[in-house]
Amino acid sequence: MSGPRVLMSGGGTGGHLYPGIAVAREIRRRRPGARIVFAGPGRGAEIKTVNGQGFEHVLIRSAGLKGTSWPARIRGLSLLPPSAWDAWRAIDRVAPHLVIGLGGYSAGAVVLLAALRRIPTMVLEQNVTPGITNRLLAPVVRAAAVSHDVTLPRFRGKGFVAGNPVRTEFFEAAPAAPSPRPAHLLVLGGSQGAHAINVAMMEAAPALAAADVPLAVTHQTGRRDQDAVQEAYRRAGVSARVAPFFEEMADVMRRADLVVSRAGATTLAELAAVGRPAVLVPLPGAADGHQQANAELLAARGAAEMLLEPDLSGGRLAARVLALVMEDERRRRMAAAAGTLAKPRAVSIIVDRAEGLIGEAGA
Secondary structure, three states, X not given: OOOOEEEEEOOOOHHHHHHHHHHHHHHHHHOOOOEEEEEEOOOOOHHHHHHHOOXXXXXXXXXXXXXXXXXXXXXXXXXXXXXXXXXXXXXXXXXXXXXXXXXXXXXXXXXXXXXXXXXXXXXEEOOOOOOHHHHHHOOOXXXXXXXXXXXXXXXXXXXXXXXXOOOHHHHOOOOOOOOOOOEEEEEOOOOOOOHHXXXXXXXXXXXXXHOOOOEEEEEEOOXXXXXXXXXXXHHHOOXXXXXXXXXXXXXXXXXXXXXXEOOOHHHHHHHHHHOOOEEEOOOOOOHHHHHHHHHHHHHHOOOEEEOOHHHOOHHHHHHHHHHHHOOHHHHHHHHHHHHHOOOOOHHHHHHHHHHHHHHHOOO
């Protein structure tokens, strides 16, 4: 069965990749014959994840320029010509009716070249403050799907509010929890883990173990700190499940009573979808301070508390966690506020616009 060809450009982190997968799955649901190809740097589990969802992947050599060391910046500049070459070849190979930029530096060359070749283009912007790649692409793309209305002015009339697309499993009802059971704390640091949060949780472990309320921890550490975190919980006597990464993130989130997390846009959209309260520790080095802007928005809506990394310590984190664990009503209010930020139709809204752009290409 023939169908439209769509090139999804970006990736590198789960925060960019997973919204693209959600959109790709909806396109394929509507158009079973669609050919959908992801173009990205292939770092981490990107290729495995894309292929596991039944989509193709092509490599785009690229590296970031902003917020990096001078050696890394020089390397990024040296990869600009290969990146453009890879992007041109990917467009020739796929001959797409639509190119969707998922955010991140690896999307830049593909979306720009597609626009110059008059191929319909759209970008997804998950954050309150758009990343530099999407800001640079704003003049040339035909449409921009944003998560928040405050972001619309950045895209010169081309933006539309859809929300951040998350996979449908995050909107499924949680199974009934057995009672009684310990309070369940989920700790996340993004797809690569967060060293500062890992260290703070290791320091907090004795206080958590000594608390009057029984507590179980599920902790996504990244690979670097997995063994050290596991050992800290064991020594303190904390019941904990520790892993570098959880594929079944929707299930893990639904089982949580409270989440400690970075403030990446996709993680926050997933938390809103499952309706879970959180203590957010935004990444201080995130480009343009976008994680702090994301966290501030949720805190202002009553869905989360924010703890800045310079103020982060084991004692402070344990105090925040235990105060929330012991206040059921407060957690319920935060969970309800998080749920009001969920956008269950985000994928449908984005794919409706994508269908229109595909139609402009005559597919």
